[in-house]
Amino acid sequence: MTSGNLAAADTSGAPQLHALLPVVDIVIPVYNEEIDLEPSVRRLHAHLSAGVPYPFQITVADNASTDTTLEVANRLAAEFPSVRVVHMPEKGKGRALRAVWSTSDAAVLAYMDVDLSTDLAAVLPLIAPLVSGHSDLAIGTRLHRGSRVIRGAKREFISRSYNLMLRHTLSTRVSDATCGFKAIRREVAAHLLPLVEDNGFFFDTELLVLAERSGLRIHEVPVDWIDDPDSRVHIVSTAKTDLRGIARLAHALATGKLPVHELRAQLGRAPLEPATPGVPPGLTRQLVRFGAVGVFSTVAYLVLFLLLRDPLTSQGANVLALLSTTIANTALNRRFTFEIVGPQHRTRQELQGLIVFGLALVLTSGTLAVAHSLHGALPPALELAVLVTANATATLMRFLLLRRWVFRKA
Template identity: 65%
Template sequence: MSLETLASHDADPPRIDAPVLDVVVPVYNEEIDLEPCVRRLHAYLSAHFPYRFRITIADNASTDSTADVAKWLTEELPGVASVHLPEKGRGRALKYVWTNSDAAVLAYMDVDLSTDLGALLPLVAPLISGHSDLAIGSRLARGSRVVRGAKREFISRSYNLILRGTLSARFSDAQCGFKAIRADVAERLLPMVEDTGWFFDTELLVLAEKAGLRIHEVPVDWVDDPDSRVDIVSTAMADLKGIVRLLRALGSGRLPLGTLREQLGRNPLPVAGVPAGLTGQLLRFAAVGVASTLAYLILYAVLRTAVSPQWANLVALLVTAIANTAVNRRVTFRVRGNHGAWRHQAQGLIVFGIGLALTSGSLALLDAISTSPPKKVELAVLVLANLLATAVRFLMLRIWVFRSRRGSQTPA
């Protein structure tokens, strides 16, 4: 590992005496567990971490003697600091300390130290080297060893499945209290994170993924804390509300993820002769196209029982074309918000006209060859014509309809 490889967007060089790593321990009424936690963490870092470090105790509105314990520790142990926030919220505490820290890499861990400290150096090493932007400990990754009850295991896996289904999250464990982030990344990403509680981690990771940042996962050894005071029901409800809020924010396009991607995102590796983002767009467009074709054929077959082939084709193609443009706008070309939506639909209808000409022309040609072709032949001709129309549609959507917005999209 070399600090010289650590990516940075700051104009000013870091201070010579600044720590490389700042480990935050957020606490609320932890007067009993705080001292053994910090002493154990300090001893481990002193013996095994090869760079300058700091441990920051982030007391968010404790009402017991946690603040006094934190003060004793800062006076006795070198490299230990503490802050006291008047308001509760783990996310609020982390955001405050990370925003004001002068360390190159920022991390946090829960006060119960459920995660084995042997994973700390593997967690932060890719960030120090500049290889990754964020790092998380994962209890669900292959190689992890976890001891916890069936109830918590079920809740954790269910929550991560919900994240995959609603927010298309690809990271495996959002809730493990063992994470790190590069300071230059945090400087740009944290202002977008609104949650001040337990959903803070999830929101941070989702926004990082949407911005094209690289998230490193470390399998951990984790033993459940039987004395955990987290209210599972209220936390779950807050998480679900956070997911809904984040879905709305991403859907409205109000988050400047395109700008963040330009500043920090990792662009796809260049492939000779293949424009950037083309492969991902083709795969997404193909998936949307398959669904559109199936919907078209079903709608056509239903309408064909009541109207002529030309009218059935016209209505089925028009309905699926409007839906196809809307889905491709959002999924394939990653255009967010309502700006330009009507213009895109109007241009999409022009592209639809070309597709209509191809499919209608194929039906007319088939009718000229045979006055009453079998239904199977008619459908086969339409499928071939639709394949050609689909290829033309993709090219026109890419080079014309969504060309002006490509710079602000999120390519795969």
């Protein structure tokens, strides 16, 4: 096993080049790959030496192989100073990546499958955005329009179905979560890896979902891919594990177990907004989102009011319509406008929301009562006009109270 004398990398801003450090560490997780390992490492080493302008390291992560894989890896490490070997006593792709990435000195951490199904011409496009600091993670995708893929119909169907499931269950936006060709900046990995639980093939998906929810930028590289017909991935057992992983991850996100809000504040890239003198950062975005929620709430309020006006009094219809839409409005603004997830402070915020509801009720009901006292019974059109005006004023009051009181940042 080779290691070398590696100093700590500068992780401020974009990854920095250093003469004594590998800029990129490419991990190849292996289990019983005594035949394919040597030609793959030699091919990868030759490509990196000729086509990548950064100091590199290749790490063979042996996952408790029972054949001569470890001996082959050690022989390669003795021949190439830029190759090192890490032996894991237990199997698990995720476990191996976590162990190597957590201790690597390289500024950019990557991995690829030992079969080198991905054309190596995609290596530089994968790591360059991370070296420059433009992106935080990078993944190869076989599902991009520009990708060229050779694989069986069964695997194609399973891959597309799995990624479609991720989009609908975990709201992912990456096109291909399972391509064995990914990279991450070391300082980002230091924050995310302790939160990733899976030690197997779901590791990739869990890492990507966590990165997306944390507001990190993920760069996608269309790849040329030739599937390995001798792949040892067991489709049925992997699918069962993935389904359990999706359920676990969805529950963790829904209950606030994962601190994605804190990670977003610490690591995420804030949305670009036009700089307006005198306008606090984020206010423009919040106003637009609050307005969208407000339009939906107002329409729902008016529909409910008209439906309830005849069986109830105008005041009764106003109370029920306002209460129903206020509850939905508060929940939508909590998640969509002010980007708060998880159960933390939810009870307090709901109680404060009810107080805001009471103030809005006093304003709208008081306006309606004044209109009735001045003009008697009002025709429905005029009554609606009065309520729309009062509701607009109440909406402005709600935004100020939600921003400065209910959902204020600590």
